[in-house]
Ligand SMILES: C[C@@]1(CC(=O)O)c2cc3[nH]c(cc4nc(cc5[nH]c(cc(n2)[C@H]1CCC(=O)O)[C@@](C)(CC(=O)O)[C@@H]5CCC(=O)O)C(CC(=O)O)=C4CCC(=O)O)c(CCC(=O)O)c3CC(=O)O
């Protein structure tokens with residue numbers, strides 16, 4: 191069995207097509223919008239929330255059945271109707287155009303699938319079961335969410351800032367890596383978790399001192 195290859199796409203300003211407007215389409219659209227994608231939805235009927243996003247001009251709604259020209263300019267395509275025949279047609283059209291396609295009712299014919307995700311600011315932890323059990327993926331996501339609290343988002347903001355500074359100021363690679371190691375092995379995460387922000391700066395200074 192070959193593995194699925196995980197990547198993190200930047201979707202800002204990229205056109206993503208979602209065909210279908212039900213509960214499953216809504217979940218896919220919600221996460222695409224969070225990632226800054228430009229979303230085109232094609233569906234005769236949509237959920238109230240998709241309708242609301244349309245009224246707020248957060249997406250483009252084509253309120254009718256799928257047509258092949260809906261694929262024009264798409265970067266990613268999601269076939270999320272409840273009609274297997276329609277979904278299969280979309281897969282075929284995408285294969286002809288070499289477009290990446292996610293089908294919600296046919297894992298075998300997807301060329302990408304959507305994982306279950308925990309986000310803490312810059313940290314994303316994605317879980318996939320290669321289609322075997324999305325419900326287990328969601329359970330693992332909930333377990334990870336308990337283990338990785340909001341302090342990880344805060345810590346990564348600090349690390350992102352420091353990293354720029356250290357890359358600029360510290361010439362020796364070994365010395366840089368020593369500092370990064372000290373930072374991640376420190377108790378800064380615990381201090382953030384316990385809201386002891388006062389001590390965080392002290393700890394950072396200690397890690398930076400040579
Ligand atoms: C292949 C894949 C394609 C894709 O959609 O990308 C796919 C396919 C299918 N899902 C089905 C069912 C359910 N899917 C969910 C939920 C999620 N499904 C997601 C992803 C994926 N689902 C991809 C593989 C992911 C992996 O490899 O693990 C998640 C992670 C991400 C997301 O959708 O955003 C999201 C959880 C988000 C979260 O909570 O974190 C639930 C639970 C619920 O709805 O609460 C159920 C009902 C329970 C059950 O059946 O397990 C069915 C059968 C439909 C039927 O019965 O007709 C198929 C088709 C089939 O298996 O043939």
Ligand SMILES: NC(=O)C1=CN([C@@H]2O[C@H](COP(=O)(O)OP(=O)(O)OC[C@H]3O[C@@H](n4cnc5c(N)ncnc54)[C@H](O)[C@@H]3O)[C@@H](O)[C@H]2O)C=CC1
Pocket residue numbers: 209210211212213214215232233234235236237254255256270271272273276293294295324
């Ligand atoms: N991948 C996943 O995570 C999951 C997948 N599923 C599968 O996804 C399918 C969809 O599930 P729901 O969103 O709950 O269904 P739903 O019945 O709520 O929505 C179906 C949507 O498809 C639209 N539609 C139907 N024909 C169309 C056409 N020709 N062109 C464009 N849009 C069309 C309808 O207007 C409707 O908005 C299910 O039939 C099931 O097979 C179900 C649960 C989870």
